Amino acid sequence: MSIFEELEWRGLIADCTDKVELQKKLTAPTVLYAGFDPTADCLHVGNLVPLIALRRFQLCGHHPIALAGGATGSIGDPSGKSQERQLLTKEVLDGNIASVKEQLKKLLDFETKTNPARLLDNATWTAPVSFLDFLRDIGKHFSVNQMIAKESVRARMEDRETGISYTEFSYMLLQAFDFYHLRKECNCELQIGGSDQWGNITAGIELTRKKMSAQVYGLTLPLIMNTDGTKFGKTAAGAVWVDAKKTSVYRFYQFWIRTDDRDAVRYLKIFTFLGREEIAALEQQHAEKPEARAAHKALAKAMTDLIHGENATAEAMRASEILFGGALEGISETTFNDIVGEVPTKELARTALDGAGTPLVEALVLSGLCPSKGQARKDIEGGGVNINNLREANAQRHVTAQDLLFGKYLLLRKGKRNYVVLTVK
RNA sequence: GGUAGGUUACCCAAGUGGCCAACGGGGGCAGACUGUAAAUCUGCUGGCUUACGCCUUCAAUGGUUCGAAUCCAUUACCUACCA
Structure with missing residues (x-):
């Protein structure tokens, strides 16, 4: 099964450019990238999807690049508080990128000889460019008419209450510049991202074509929503982080266990690396005996294994069994101590x-x-x-x-x- | 800059002198039922208090009044129309 077919089966393709050509391109090892904003020093389950997708590509022999938005992140979303934005100094951003890299190591293989993952920061090539040069070299290729036709911009322009600032309006230029730069310097030919990134990705594709007559591709992943319509990855306590200091392993495990029945199999496909047969088997068990929650358990175990390792998962599972298993009578102190840590x-x-x-x-x-x-x-x-x-x-x-x-x-x-x-x- | 309207609890939103800790809806929390599910039903949703009750809240400040979310003045912010 090709990477493209696999993504399709997992329901991970929201949209893509020139499907036929892209599939052809992916028969040979290809360099691809996905970006993320280093606005926090930690990843949460919500921004895991594109990174896991990178991993899937890597497993198929492609060359993934995780792009930290040191430049784009410093601009960020102007509708937020201005103080907040100024606090994201270079030092903070660098710190965030450094700590996120540690977490990325769990997802991507930076060591392998054949197709190691890379972590780049777009500040390294964006910051040195002067405003004047940027306007002349990049801005010239963009038509404002086309820009305002993009969904992301149009929505904001129609919403008269919010509007859109010039800064935010320019955001897509920066991201387009990234893609062009990566194509030029690293021969990166594919950008993946959330479906909200579609406009930014196509902007990059056009810029690359105009500047160097090169064809590059884009693929977007669906925005993950819970079946009940709520946002994925949020709990009453806030986001679910991949750092055990912010979200304990037990809570992380519990988050997945508590997945809605209707989402369990879908999430197995989206988040885990379990194969087609395994998931099909779990789906069947789930359909026949939902109260056993085989799919939930497999999902929780796979995700906790991936992020926290098998030993930590085993402890979280033990604590869960004790706490939800019934009475505490006859429990040994040693066993109870396991809970205390969780x-x-x-x-x-x-x-x-x-x-x-x-x-x-x-x-x-x-x-x-x-x-x-x-x-x-x-x-x-x-x-x-x-x-x-x-x-x-x-x-x-x-x-x-x-x-x-x-x-x-x-x-x-x-x-x-x-x-x-x-x-x- | 002018004119008009607005700002109420986590969000939306009623309330235009005492019956207001403030209708209703959403969300959230809890209970029953279950499978640590969904659906449904029930309760709670400013703080303190065993309770009677007390305290702090309706953008901010000051005022009128026995009494203010409600009236007046000033300030800040938001929206619309005009310039």
Whole structure:
């Protein structure tokens, strides 16, 4: 199966230029790139798709380039807060690129001899160009008439409330310049990106053709949406990051486990490297016995393996089994210790448990499970709070030393899946 | 620069002197049912309080009034029309 057919099967092709020619081009190793904005020092699951797609190309023998938008990122989206943008100094951007590179190493192979991945920063070739030169050499090739016809621009121009700034209007020129530059310097012939990038990609294709009479190609990936219409990758706690310091391995694993039934198989295709047969088998199991959630588990395991490694995944799985497996009775301290490392943990002074102890409501606020005592009380009265996996409906309840597991842990839960361990110091 | 209109909780949005911590919808959280699902139903959704109740909120500041989200003045921001 060719890379193109594989992407098609996985539902990863939203649009592409000259399908026939592109497929022909991809029969031989090709250099391709995808860009990302280094606006944060960390990747989240939302911007994983193009990078995983790069990996798929790499596995098929192509040469991937991950392009950090050191230049484009510094311009960014002007509708955001101006302070925010100024804070993204060169140092910050460089720092972000450096830390993101570490994360990219998990996705792309930078070491292989045949077709190593590369990480480039468009600031290196954009920053030295003077405004005047840019206008003469690049701007000259763009027709404003065509630019305002692009969907991204037109939408903003029709939205009179927001409008579009000159800076943002120019964004596509910078991205087009990247593509042209990469074609010239690295013989890069394909750009992939999210479907919102279509206009920017075609701008680059046209610029390359005009400047060097070279044909390059574009391919866009669909914007991933949950079936229920919500944005993929967002939870109540915010984005799901690939850095374990920002999103614990357990939470990362849980994020995938909790995928909507209707999305599970689709996400297996989009995100994992599982083959056609494996996914077909999982799809069948999922259809026959959805409550077993075989597809969810495979998805969660594959993704956690990919990002955090198998050992960490095993621990997250063990913690999940314990927490959702039922009663804590008969659990060994060693096993429980596994959980402690996975779920959020807060410390509690031992003296707070002396005598009458601490009101449960306070413990809930301290743990971060409830935003206020009032809310904590309502949650308890609503039956949403468990101590050591046993429901506690009494809002007057105090927690004391007697509630401790193994003399030092207190397992609090709000709702079905929000756990916090309080550790006594 | 002129004129008119607007700014209410996470978002949308009612409220035009006391019955307003503020209708309704969305979102969110929790419960029942389940499979850590979907759909459905129920409760909650400013803070403190066991409770009676108290406190802080309707862009900001000052004022009128026994009493202000509501009236007046000033300021800031947004929108529309005009220049």
